[in-house]
Amino acid sequence: MPLTLHRVSHRYGAAMPWVVRGVDLEVGDGESVALMGPSGSGKTTLLSILGLLTHPTEGEVLLDGEAVSKSRTASELRTTQFSWVFQTANALLRRTALDNASLQLLARGALPEAARRTAIMELDRVGVGHLASRPARLLSGGELQRVCIARALAAAPRWILADEPTGQLDRATTIEVGKALIEQRPIGTAVIIATHDPEVASRCSRIIRLIDSAIVIENSP
Amino acid sequence: MSWRVASLIEEGLANLRANAFRSLLLLGICAAGFGGLAFLELRQGMDLTDFARDFREGGAYVAIATVPGGGLSGPRCESLNGQPGVVAAGAWRGTGQSTFPTAPGVLFQAAEVTLGILRVWDTRQALGTGPGLVIGPAMATELGLRPGLIAAFADAEPVRVSGVGDFAQRNPQAARWALSPVAPAETFDECWVEFEPGAYEAGRDSLAAHFAEGSADPAVRPYRRSDEFTRDPAAEWEARPQRRGWVAVSAVAFGFALVAAWFRRSEAGLYLSMGTRRSQMAIMGAAEGWPLVAAGWSLGFSYAIAAQAVWGSEPTREVALHAAATSGSAALLLLAVFPWASAAVARGSIATLLKDR
Ligand SMILES: Nc1ncnc2c1ncn2[C@@H]1O[C@H](COP(=O)(O)OP(=O)(O)O)[C@@H](O)[C@H]1O
Numbered sequence: 001m002p003l004t005l006h007r008v009s010h011r012y013g014a015a016m017p018w019v020v021r022g023v024d025l026e027v028g029d030g031e032s033v034a035l036m037g038p039s040g041s042g043k044t045t046l047l048s049i050l051g052l053l054t055h056p057t058e059g060e061v062l063l064d065g066e067a068v069s070k071s072r073t074a075s076e077l078r079t080t081q082f083s084w085v086f087q088t089a090n091a092l093l094r095r096t097a098l099d100n101a102s103l104q105l106l107a108r109g110a111l112p113e114a115a116r117r118t119a120i121m122e123l124d125r126v127g128v129g130h131l132a133s134r135p136a137r138l139l140s141g142g143e144l145q146r147v148c149i150a151r152a153l154a155a156a157p158r159w160i161l162a163d164e165p166t167g168q169l170d171r172a173t174t175i176e177v178g179k180a181l182i183e184q185r186p187i188g189t190a191v192i193i194a195t196h197d198p199e200v201a202s203r204c205s206r207i208i209r210l211i212d213s214a215i216v217i218e219n220s221p
Numbered sequence: 222m223s224w225r226v227a228s229l230i231e232e233g234l235a236n237l238r239a240n241a242f243r244s245l246l247l248l249g250i251c252a253a254g255f256g257g258l259a260f261l262e263l264r265q266g267m268d269l270t271d272f273a274r275d276f277r278e279g280g281a282y283v284a285i286a287t288v289p290g291g292g293l294s295g296p297r298c299e300s301l302n303g304q305p306g307v308v309a310a311g312a313w314r315g316t317g318q319s320t321f322p323t324a325p326g327v328l329f330q331a332a333e334v335t336l337g338i339l340r341v342w343d344t345r346q347a348l349g350t351g352p353g354l355v356i357g358p359a360m361a362t363e364l365g366l367r368p369g370l371i372a373a374f375a376d377a378e379p380v381r382v383s384g385v386g387d388f389a390q391r392n393p394q395a396a397r398w399a400l401s402p403v404a405p406a407e408t409f410d411e412c413w414v415e416f417e418p419g420a421y422e423a424g425r426d427s428l429a430a431h432f433a434e435g436s437a438d439p440a441v442r443p444y445r446r447s448d449e450f451t452r453d454p455a456a457e458w459e460a461r462p463q464r465r466g467w468v469a470v471s472a473v474a475f476g477f478a479l480v481a482a483w484f485r486r487s488e489a490g491l492y493l494s495m496g497t498r499r500s501q502m503a504i505m506g507a508a509e510g511w512p513l514v515a516a517g518w519s520l521g522f523s524y525a526i527a528a529q530a531v532w533g534s535e536p537t538r539e540v541a542l543h544a545a546a547t548s549g550s551a552a553l554l555l556l557a558v559f560p561w562a563s564a565a566v567a568r569g570s571i572a573t574l575l576k577d578r
C-alpha cells in the first residue's frame with residue numbers, strides 16, 4: 001500500500017505518556033479516510049506522522065514500500081506530495097481568493113499563468129469560483145475554508161491531510177466544506193481527515209476510530 | 222521544484238500593494254528617519270560652513286611678524302606669496318601723519334604697503350593692484366573721496382585714489398589710513414600673512430625662523446588670539462553626533478519593520494508551511510521592502526534639502542554630499558536587513574499551525 005504505518009507508537013519525550021500506541025494503518029491512493037476520536041486521543045499526532053512532520057518514537061512510516069527516515073528527502077516529499085488544511089482557515093487576508101488559491105502551486109514552481117488557470121478551476125470545483133477576485137478578508141468562514149481547500153487541491157497533491165477542517169463552521173457550511181474536500185477532490189488524491197463530525201466522516205470511504213491512543217474500530221460506512 | 226524567483230518578486234510586490242496602509246506607514250517612517258538624519262547633517266554642515274567662512278574672514282588664520290624698532294625684510298615677506306599654504310602675505314610701514322587742505326585739523330595715518338597686504342586686509346580681494354592711493358572707508362566718507370578722484374595731501378604731490386578698502390574685519394584701525402603701494406624693497410614695520418586653515422599653525426610657528434635671516438629677533442603673534450573657548454569648525458564637524466546616527470536610524474526603522482512583520486507572522490508561517498525556504502522569504506521581503514526604503518530615502522532627502530534651503534542657507538554641494546552619504550548609509554543598511562524581517566518573526570511551520578490552538 002502506498003502510505004503505511006507499521007507498529008507506530010509515539011510520545012513527546014521519554015517521561016511522557018504514549019499518545020499513539022502500536023498503530024498499523026494503510027492508506028491507498030485516492031482513498032478518503034476519516035480519523036475520529038475524542039479530544040486528546042492522538043488524531044493530530046497521527047496526522048502529523050502520516051504527513052512526515054513528526055518522526056514516530058517507534059515503528060516505521062513507509063511510502064510506496066520504502067521506509068521514510070528523518071532526512072532531507074522527507075522534507076522534500078512533504079512539500080511535493082502533501083497538502084494541508086487546518087482548523088482555522090489560514091490565508092493572506094488582504095489578497096484575493098484567487099491569489100490565495102494559487103499559492104501552493106506557485107510554491108511548487110508553477111508558472112503564474114498556469115497557476116491562476118488551475119486555481120480558478122479549483123475555486124469553481126469547491127463552489128467559490130464567483131468570489132475569485134474578492135479579498136479573502138471579506139469572505140465568510142466557510143467560503144474562506146473552501147478557498148484554502150482549493151489552494152490544497154490545486155497543487156494536485158497525492159495526499160491531503162485535514163485537521164478538523166470544519167471545527168469552527170456551522171452546520172450548513174460544514175456540509176459544503178465536507179463536500180468540497182471529499183466528494184469534489186480530484187481523482188487520485190487521497191484525503192485523510194481528523195474530525196469530530198459524523199456527517200463529514202460519513203462522506204469518507206473509511207472511518208477509523210481512536211480511543212486511548214490506539215485504533216479500536218475500523219469500518220466502512 | 223520550488224518557487225521561481227520571478228514569482229517570489231511578484232508575490233512580494235503584490236503584498237506591498239495589498240497592504241497599502243502598512244506600506245505607506247513604513248514609507249513614512251523611512252522618509253522621516255532618513256530625512257531627519259539628512260537634515261541634521263545639512264543644518265550642522267551649513268552652520269559650520271557659514272561659521273568657518275566668518276572665522277576665516279575674521280582673520281583666524283592671519284599671523285603678524287614684527288621686529289622691534291622696525292627693520293623687517295620686505296623681500297622676505299613678499300617671498301611668502303605663492304608658497305604652499307599661504308593665501309597672501311604683505312608688509313607695511315608707517316610714514317607719519319598728514320592733513321588735507323579741505324579738512325584742516327584732521328589727521329590721517331600715511332603708510333606704504335606691499336600689494337600682498339591689501340589682499341590680507343580686505344577680504345573681498347577686490348582692490349586694484351596698480352599704482353595709486355588706497356584709502357580706508359572712514360577717510361573716504363569724511364573727505365568725499367572715491368576711486369578715480371585725485372587726492373592732494375597738504376605737502377605732497379596730488380595722487381589718484383585707486384581704491385577704497387574694506388578693512389573692518391582684518392584691520393579696523395586702517396579705516397582712516399592712506400596706503401601707498403610700493404615695491405617690497407628695504408624694511409617694513411610688520412609682515413601680515415594669511416594661511417590656509419590647515420596650514421595655519423605650522424606656518425605661524427615657522428614664521429619667526431623665516432625672518433630670522435636678515436632681521437634681528439623677529440616676533441610673531443596671531444591676529445586673533447585663541448583660547449579653549451575658540452571653536453574649531455573642523456573638529457566640531459568630525460565630532461558631530463549624528464555621524465554614527467545612520468546605524469541608529471536604520472536600527473529604529475528595522476524595529477518598525479519587525480513590528481509590522483510580527484503582525485503578519487501567521488502569513489509568514491503560511492508561506493513556510495508551503496515549503497518556502499527562508500532565503501526565498503528574504504527575496505520576497507526584498508521585493509516588498511526595497512521599493513519602500515528607496516522611495517523613503519529619496520523623499521526624505523529631497524525634503525531635507527528643501528527644508529534647509531527654506532529655513533537655513535542653501536546647502537553647498539559638499540555638505541549635500543555628506544548628508545547624502547550619511548543618510549544613504551542608513552538606507553543601505555536597512556536594504557540589507559529588511560528582507561529578513563518576516564523570516565525572523567515567522568512562526569508556523571505546519572507543526573506549529575497544528576499545535577497552535
Ligand atoms: N507537542 C506536544 N508535546 C507534548 N504533548 C503533546 C504535544 N502535542 C500533543 N500532545 C499531547 O498528546 C495527546 C494527543 O494530542 P493530539 O494528537 O493533539 O490529540 P487530538 O488531536 O486527538 O486532540 C494529548 O494528550 C496532548 O496533550
Ligand SMILES: [Mg+2]
Nearest residue numbers: 043044045163
Ligand atoms: Mg487535534
